[in-house]
Amino acid sequence: MSLLPKPQMRGLLAKRLRFHIVGAMITSLGCAVLYKYGVAEPRKRAYADFYKDYDSMKDFEAMREAGVFESVQPKNS
Amino acid sequence: MLSLPALRVGTLARRGVLGAASIRAAHGHSGHVATQEDMSVPHYYDKRSFPLPDVPYQKELGTEQKALKEKEKGSWKQLSNEEKVALYHLKFNQTFAEMNRPSNEWKTVLGGIFVFFGITGLIVSPLAVSPVFPPKPRTLTDEWKAQQVKRMLDMRINPIQGFSAKWDYDKNEWKK
Numbered sequence: 001m002s003l004l005p006k007p008q009m010r011g012l013l014a015k016r017l018r019f020h021i022v023g024a025m026i027t028s029l030g031c032a033v034l035y036k037y038g039v040a041e042p043r044k045r046a047y048a049d050f051y052k053d054y055d056s057m058k059d060f061e062a063m064r065e066a067g068v069f070e071s072v073q074p075k076n077s
Numbered sequence: 078m079l080s081l082p083a084l085r086v087g088t089l090a091r092r093g094v095l096g097a098a099s100i101r102a103a104h105g106h107s108g109h110v111a112t113q114e115d116m117s118v119p120h121y122y123d124k125r126s127f128p129l130p131d132v133p134y135q136k137e138l139g140t141e142q143k144a145l146k147e148k149e150k151g152s153w154k155q156l157s158n159e160e161k162v163a164l165y166h167l168k169f170n171q172t173f174a175e176m177n178r179p180s181n182e183w184k185t186v187l188g189g190i191f192v193f194f195g196i197t198g199l200i201v202s203p204l205a206v207s208p209v210f211p212p213k214p215r216t217l218t219d220e221w222k223a224q225q226v227k228r229m230l231d232m233r234i235n236p237i238q239g240f241s242a243k244w245d246y247d248k249n250e251w252k253k
Contacts, residue, residue, distance in 0.1 A: 046237055062246070
């Protein structure tokens with residue numbers, strides 16, 4: 001019977017903790033970075049672009065003509 | 078109406094084919110004796126989560142086994158490897174490798190799940206198309222839904238990233 005190599009006897013919990021803590025840090029930071037640059041920044045840009053040339057009165061007149069308001073009627077009726 | 082298949086299942090069960098014990102034995106779970114163990118005294122068990130049986134596996138020892146036990150009381154360096162393995166098998170039934178061996182039980186479980194899904198589908202699907210349900214509400218007709226979409230676009234629902242953002246107001250059509 002050949003001798004097997006001596007297995008790891010100590011530091012098992014420390015090794016597991018290190019692996020998992022490093023992995024958890026990387027995973028959570030990665031999720032945060034992906035969300036920021038995948039979702040948050042495009043959304044902020046979309047809102048800024050929308051409101052840059054937004055004419056609220058023109059939008060209001062369009063909605064009024066479509067007849068969705070109760071306080072004002074379309075101009076021709 | 079239901080008695081004939083029930084009779085046939087009864088004969089199959091009596092043959093032990095469908096029994097839970099035979100399915101468990103097919104996957105190598107219990108290799109137990111047919112007689113009932115006396116549960117009022119401590120008994121041997123192989124358990125992965127608590128591998129400390131109450132009694133050794135071989136309780137009554139033959140003469141060479143008794144001699145081996147006497148030799149065990151001395152220094153263990155004088156024991157050969159075969160003697161150490163023999164002492165192990167006196168104390169324990171299965172090794173950890175044998176106890177923890179994987180089985181094919183998951184295939185049986187999954188297969189049984191799908192079989193019962195199928196039976197349920199066979200029972201339910203005729204009912205789904207038959208006229209047991211009341212007529213659908215008028216808010217689900219295509220005409221109503223089109224008027225609803227038009228009203229949502231008129232109100233500019235979610236004009237930045239959502240619903241109305243996908244509508245081209247100049248050309249009066251959905252954006253490509």
